Amino acid sequence: MYIYDEFDQAMVDARVAEFRDQVDRRLAGKLSEDQFKPLRLMNGLYLQLHAYMLRVAVPYGTLNSAQMRLLGDIADKYDRGYGHFTTRQNIQYNWIRLEDAPDILADLARVGMHAIQTSGNCIRNTTSDHFAGAAADEVVDPRPYAELIRQWSSFHPEFSYLPRKFKMAVIASQRDRAAMRLHDIGIRLVRNSAGELGGEFYVGGGMGRTPMIAPLIRDFVPIDQFITYAEACLRVYNRHGRRDNKYKARIKILVHELGAEEYARQVEEEFAHLLTLGIEPPARELERIAAQFAPPPFASGLPDTIDRSDPAFALWAARNLQPHKAPGYTALTISLKPTGGIPGDASADQIRLMADLAERYSFDELRVTHAQNIVLPHVRKADLPALWRELVDAGLGSPNLDLAGDIIACPGLDYCSLANARSIPVAQQIGERLAGKEQDIGELKLKISGCINACGHHHAGHIGILGVDKKGVENYQLLLGGSEAEDVSLGKITGPGFDEAGVVDAVEKVTDLYLARREDGERFLDTYRRIGVEPFKEVLYG
Amino acid sequence: MADLIRLRDDEAVDHPAVTVDSFLEQPDANAVRIEPGDDARALLPHLAQIALVEINFPVFGDGRGYSAARILREAGYVGELRAVGDVLIDQLAPMRRCGFDAFEPDRPLDPVAVDAVLARFPAAYQPAADGAAPIWALRHG
Numbered sequence: 001m002y003i004y005d006e007f008d009q010a011m012v013d014a015r016v017a018e019f020r021d022q023v024d025r026r027l028a029g030k031l032s033e034d035q036f037k038p039l040r041l042m043n044g045l046y047l048q049l050h051a052y053m054l055r056v057a058v059p060y061g062t063l064n065s066a067q068m069r070l071l072g073d074i075a076d077k078y079d080r081g082y083g084h085f086t087t088r089q090n091i092q093y094n095w096i097r098l099e100d101a102p103d104i105l106a107d108l109a110r111v112g113m114h115a116i117q118t119s120g121n122c123i124r125n126t127t128s129d130h131f132a133g134a135a136a137d138e139v140v141d142p143r144p145y146a147e148l149i150r151q152w153s154s155f156h157p158e159f160s161y162l163p164r165k166f167k168m169a170v171i172a173s174q175r176d177r178a179a180m181r182l183h184d185i186g187i188r189l190v191r192n193s194a195g196e197l198g199g200e201f202y203v204g205g206g207m208g209r210t211p212m213i214a215p216l217i218r219d220f221v222p223i224d225q226f227i228t229y230a231e232a233c234l235r236v237y238n239r240h241g242r243r244d245n246k247y248k249a250r251i252k253i254l255v256h257e258l259g260a261e262e263y264a265r266q267v268e269e270e271f272a273h274l275l276t277l278g279i280e281p282p283a284r285e286l287e288r289i290a291a292q293f294a295p296p297p298f299a300s301g302l303p304d305t306i307d308r309s310d311p312a313f314a315l316w317a318a319r320n321l322q323p324h325k326a327p328g329y330t331a332l333t334i335s336l337k338p339t340g341g342i343p344g345d346a347s348a349d350q351i352r353l354m355a356d357l358a359e360r361y362s363f364d365e366l367r368v369t370h371a372q373n374i375v376l377p378h379v380r381k382a383d384l385p386a387l388w389r390e391l392v393d394a395g396l397g398s399p400n401l402d403l404a405g406d407i408i409a410c411p412g413l414d415y416c417s418l419a420n421a422r423s424i425p426v427a428q429q430i431g432e433r434l435a436g437k438e439q440d441i442g443e444l445k446l447k448i449s450g451c452i453n454a455c456g457h458h459h460a461g462h463i464g465i466l467g468v469d470k471k472g473v474e475n476y477q478l479l480l481g482g483s484e485a486e487d488v489s490l491g492k493i494t495g496p497g498f499d500e501a502g503v504v505d506a507v508e509k510v511t512d513l514y515l516a517r518r519e520d521g522e523r524f525l526d527t528y529r530r531i532g533v534e535p536f537k538e539v540l541y542g
Numbered sequence: 543m544a545d546l547i548r549l550r551d552d553e554a555v556d557h558p559a560v561t562v563d564s565f566l567e568q569p570d571a572n573a574v575r576i577e578p579g580d581d582a583r584a585l586l587p588h589l590a591q592i593a594l595v596e597i598n599f600p601v602f603g604d605g606r607g608y609s610a611a612r613i614l615r616e617a618g619y620v621g622e623l624r625a626v627g628d629v630l631i632d633q634l635a636p637m638r639r640c641g642f643d644a645f646e647p648d649r650p651l652d653p654v655a656v657d658a659v660l661a662r663f664p665a666a667y668q669p670a671a672d673g674a675a676p677i678w679a680l681r682h683g
């Protein structure tokens with residue numbers, strides 16, 4: 001796990017001092033809200049319906065126990081006792097006072113954390129595979145490369161006022177657990193036939209009102225040129241991305257309007273020029289970073305079996321564990337989706353407990369997943385029963401990873417000033433309605449957004465729900481067939497929308513149809529792809 | 543020119559800059575003004591004769607001028623590079639890193655605050671156009 005050296009610390013400390021000064025000027029009336037807005041946004045501070053919301057960066061979703069514990073303490077001290085883990089592997093606090101924000105940033109800086117570039121039209125926090133370093137199927141741990149991007153993109157002077165926000169993801173396996181192709185730049189690390197490491201660059205994906213799957217722009221960028229190539233991608237975007245219309249300003253529109261080939265050609269030209277400038281960090285910098293992500297000292301000769309005699313434990317273990325590269329270990333996911341709960345929310349006590357568990361059972365490491373859950377990446381299988389009991393006692397034992405109850409939902413009208421409809425209550429009701437059937441239904445990615453901005457990734461849900469405003473009444477459109485994984489696809493709207501109760505019924509109807517029509521081993525998505533949308537329309541509207 | 547902030551010692555050009563289009567038609571001019579939609583690369587064949595490039599920021603949030611500035615510096619331009627328009631104090635540091643060495647903001651800036659923001663960050667993570675060694679170079683000597 002990456003630990004700040006004196007340079008990183010000095011940069012973050014300088015940022016805290018800068019922001020304290022900016023807040024002081026704002027409170028003294030020397031900065032107008034218009035002038036202050038882009039500055040606070042570059043520090044993750046949004047003005048929401050009821051209060052300020054602070055978004056704290058969790059680079060590539062990786063945390064140590066001390067950091068996680070502090071996140072719990074912030075929830076207690078400055079919020080109402082809760083934190084909300086987000087689809088970008090970050091955490092947000094919904095009840096922040098402007099005057100407190102500099103102190104919170106100072107607290108964060110003490111454990112090597114920040115809120116830099118968690119909003120604004122700049123390069124946002126880079127995300128990655130939440131099983132990085134643990135996954136049995138990875139080519140390499142992608143996090144050192146994500147950290148290299150974090151440093152390169154932090155305070156990047158040329159890219160601080162892009163046409164629109166910019167999100168990058170880095171993965172290193174064929175399985176895509178990070179929705180890589182729905183990012184502005186998605187990078188998959190691969191080895192070429194000579195065994196050399198490099199990156200496939202996918203550029204121009206995204207959700208929002210015009211969802212697009214990123215096309216492949218270059219199939220192999222050598223690893224010792226990949227920052228330079230990213231810089232070329234960004235420069236072409238900064239110069240030519242649309243600025244006349246906020247809704248057409250993301251890079252996906254540029255790539256779409258130019259065509260992937262022409263965009264790639266312009267990037268190549270810029271890349272050739274930038275290669276002459278020597279802007280790529282040297283190999284020894286990458287080695288310095290990679291050394292900090294060395295695997296923890298796994299014990300050898302551990303039993304590779306799990307005692308599943310307790311049926312409740314066995315149910316949880318069957319759902320929430322992931323194969324690990326080290327024998328005798330597993331990566332476990334703590335679901336933050338209890339039935340009827342708020343997806344992604346955790347109390348201060350729960351956050352601190354997860355920190356303790358990581359310290360005792362997982363080499364001091366945790367991950368935030370883009371599905372708003374928490375991972376303990378390196379747990380001995382033999383420790384699972386004891387660990388599970390502690391989770392259950394804290395209300396963290398939901399055995400529903402990737403099931404109907406494991407819903408992604410944006411904050412919606414309960415918090416968000418842009419929302420058309422509430423997301424959280426719909427998620428809660430669907431979770432309750434399907435609770436009895438979810439184990440039978442199996443893998444089902446359900447995603448809910450409270451407006452067309454799609455923070456809840458509804459386009460990429462096997463079942464997606466989009467809240468819209470229909471003549472002043474909340475209305476919900478249903479989408480089917482999306483996926484954010486390696487079989488990426490965008491969901492399609494089934495037809496007319498539903499009211500709140502109606503959309504809960506609609507979800508039950510389509511899952512019932514799936515249960516009736518599925519063939520051996522098929523997930524909901526597979527059945528949908530095989531039989532098409534018509535039978536689903538039939539049960540919804542017929 | 544009371545509100546012109548210059549970080550260089552030579553004489554300031556004392557006549558108005560011309561647009562990129564008129565410059566390309568009358569290349570004896572030595573002061574050019576780049577608007578956000580202009581292609582800075584159109585000036586590259588003529589850099590040796592240019593003493594002042596103004597880059598206009600009609601709104602501070604339009605960041606194209608940062609790329610234009612770096613492109614000129616990367617091509618070896620050594621004349622004055624002046625940010626004009628909606629230039630706010632908190633943009634000075636990134637502008638400086640992209641190669642700007644003069645600022646002519648629409649609204650005057652407090653000189654003490656200007657010095658403070660330019661001195662705020664101890665280093666930078668990435669090379670740009672200000673010649674500062676990036677942190678990775680400092681780390682590895």
Ligand code: SF4
Nearest residue numbers: 410416419450451455
């Ligand atoms: S999708 Fe819309 S309602 Fe939901 S968080 Fe994003 S902007 Fe707010």
